Amino acid sequence: MSDNEKILSGKTALVSGAAQGLGRALGERLAQAGADVALLDLQAGEVAAAASEIATSCGVRTIGLAADVTDEEQVRAAFDKALGEFDKLDIVVSNAGILISGAITEFEAAKWRKVIEVNLIGYMIVAKYAAKAMIPRGEGVIVQINSKSGKTGSHKNSAYAASKFGGIGLTQSLALELAEHNIRVNAICPGNLLDSPLWVDSLYAQYAKRWGKTEEEVRQMYIDKVPLKRGCTYDDVADALLFLCSDHASYITGQALNVDGGQTMH
Ligand SMILES: NC(=O)c1ccc[n+]([C@@H]2O[C@H](COP(=O)([O-])OP(=O)(O)OC[C@H]3O[C@@H](n4cnc5c(N)ncnc54)[C@H](O)[C@@H]3O)[C@@H](O)[C@H]2O)c1
Known part of the structure; x- marks a missing residue:
């Protein structure tokens, strides 16, 4: 990648759920675009390894943070560590998520609650500490990785869809609340x-x-x-993320952008 493409040079980002899968790929693309990146995940060893691999391949500063997004104290400590390392956070991506499916007649309430706990309350906790870091500086971008199941019901997948629908309500509400601080809040809904x-x-x-x-x-x-x-590919989602993080999206907030090949049109 040429230096001209390093559109996030000088920026710092934190991505949750970044030890593997989409979150890791998003962390890597943010780093390729020049951002210093903090990767946060439950899986301590894996997230540390991902951080050091990305630092080596992209030549940016990275930090691996072991934390459970449902545990406010752990998230607070992880943000403190990231801010200690980077001084500021320009971009926070709430990506950590789980999927437990099942017929409603068989669904254990404890499992249903767990999905809401990670996908919705985990997003709220991450967004809270993102806002606390960004408000004093009067700028920032928060992006939630949502799903097409945040826009349309999902067969025998009620907990996941409910958690993702809730995430869009949270995104819109935070966009309203944080607009006066010049913090934009959007969601991406991958297929x-x-x-x-x-x-x-x-x-x-x-x-x-x-x-x-x-x-x-x-x-x-x-x-x-x-x-x-x-x-859908990781790059499809990363392209949308880079756009939303960039100044090209400076007039866009409170949106849930479908990146699903046309499957959802609302
Ligand atoms: N895979 C898909 O088809 C798909 C489609 C649309 C949206 N999404 C969304 O993309 C995001 C990432 O999905 P993925 O497919 O890469 O999943 P994945 O299971 O491969 O990765 C999720 C990561 O989140 C971490 N995590 C889970 N619970 C956590 C917690 N409580 N605290 C901290 N970290 C936690 C896991 O350790 C893992 O590294 C999720 O929000 C998911 O809902 C995925």
Whole structure:
């Protein structure tokens, strides 16, 4: 990448859920664009390794932070550490999320609550410490990684959809609250990331068993649902993220941007 493409040079970012999958890829793209990046995750060893790999490959400062986004004290301490290292946070990406699916008649309330706890309350806690870091400086960008399930119900996936719908309400409310501090708050709603660990390690096998299909047939079924006829990639989401973080999006706040090949149009 040429220096001309380092549009986030001089900026600092924190990404939650960044030990693997989409969060790690987003951390890497922010670093490639020149930002110093703090990666936060439950998985202490993995997030430290991701941070040092990204520092080596991108030549920026990185820090790996072990924390559970549902634990306010751990998140506060992680933000303190990131601010101690970087002095400021310009960009915070709330990406950590979990998916537990199931029929409503069988769904244990404790599992349903866990999904809300991570995906919605975890976002609230991360956004709270992002706002506390950004308000004194009078600028900042917060982006939540939401889902197309934040806009449309998801079959036998009520906890996840409810948590993501809630995330859009939180995004819009924070955008209103933080606008006077010049802090923009937006969400990105990706389609199915068909090559992500969630699909490759878990969902293809589950759905293949449930519907009596091969894993390849399940994958094709999900591709066929997309007007642009392919799965969502990490780069599709990262391109949207870089735009929302840049000054090109300086008049955009309170939005939930669909990045799903045309599957959702509202
Ligand atoms: N994979 C998809 O198809 C897809 C589609 C749309 C949206 N999303 C969203 O993208 C985000 C990332 O998904 P992914 O597929 O990369 O998932 P993933 O499971 O591969 O990665 C999630 C990361 O979050 C971390 N995490 C989970 N709970 C945490 C907690 N309490 N505190 C701190 N870290 C925690 C995990 O350790 C993991 O590293 C999620 O918000 C998800 O809802 C995913």
